[in-house]
Amino acid sequence: GAGVSQSPSNKVTEKGKDVELRCDPISGHTALYWYRQSLGQGLEFLIYFQGNSAPDKSGLPSDRFSAERTGGSVSTLTIQRTQQEDSAVYLCAGGFLPYEQYFGPGTRLTVT
Amino acid sequence: GQQVMQIPQYQHVQEGEDFTTYCNSSTTLSNIQWYKQRPGGHPVFLIQLVKSGEVKKQKRLTFQFGEAKKNSSLHITATQTTDVGTYFCGGGSNYKLTFGKGTLLTVNP
Numbered sequence: 492g493a494g495v496s497q498s499p500s501n502k503v504t505e506k507g508k509d510v511e512l513r514c515d516p517i518s519g520h521t522a523l524y525w526y527r528q529s530l531g532q533g534l535e536f537l538i539y540f541q542g543n544s545a546p547d548k549s550g551l552p553s554d555r556f557s558a559e560r561t562g563g564s565v566s567t568l569t570i571q572r573t574q575q576e577d578s579a580v581y582l583c584a585g586g587f588l589p590y591e592q593y594f595g596p597g598t599r600l601t602v603t
Numbered sequence: 604g605q606q607v608m609q610i611p612q613y614q615h616v617q618e619g620e621d622f623t624t625y626c627n628s629s630t631t632l633s634n635i636q637w638y639k640q641r642p643g644g645h646p647v648f649l650i651q652l653v654k655s656g657e658v659k660k661q662k663r664l665t666f667q668f669g670e671a672k673k674n675s676s677l678h679i680t681a682t683q684t685t686d687v688g689t690y691f692c693g694g695g696s697n698y699k700l701t702f703g704k705g706t707l708l709t710v711n712p
Binding site: 522526531532533534535536539541547582584588589590591592593594595596597 | 609633634636638644645646647648651691693695698699700701702703704705707
């Protein structure tokens with residue numbers, strides 16, 4: 492496709508349930524990031540993948556959060572036992588280091 | 604850890620007025636990137652600065668990187684309603700960008 496895609500675009504879940512968020516980056520982009528953006532806030536770094544290197548997970552807020560990137564392409568962010576404070580927009584971005592990042596449209600997660 | 608502060612948090616201007624947002628880092632940056640996020644949209648890359656004292660222009664937008672590579676600014680001349688959005692700076696050391704909280708610009712026509 493022409494750009495980064497994310498699914499679902501919106502997700503409403505009950506507290507305590509697990510969710511999976513998907514990111515399809517632009518083909519060939521070696522770097523992939525996940526960010527979290529709360530209402531009116533900046534972009535909070537979560538995790539970074541680069542090629543076959545070990546990911547930088549330093550931004551994950553708790554062990555309920557995990558992410559994987561299969562085949563150097565599609566990535567999935569999983570949040571287990573969701574809490575209300577997890578409600579936010581989750582953005583995926585890809586690119587070639589050290590250049591610009593191309594952001595997807597995001598997944599708006601609402602935990603009720 | 605690295606912190607990037609951005610001011611002001613909000614700016615409301617009349618169409619035709621100038622606008623400036625400032626970005627300050629607690630540490631020296633290898634590069635800085637600027638992004639624009641329209642209301643309801645996602646961040647879109649504007650520019651990257653890598654050299655000390657660098658100045659780049661894009662039409663009515665002027666970007667500067669400080670001599671010490673710890674601060675940056677984005678200046679918009681004669682704002683238009685299409686400039687509305689949140690402007691983020693992201694300071695880089697190696698591969699990771701630390702973003703400021705952004706400046707929300709609103710323009711009164």
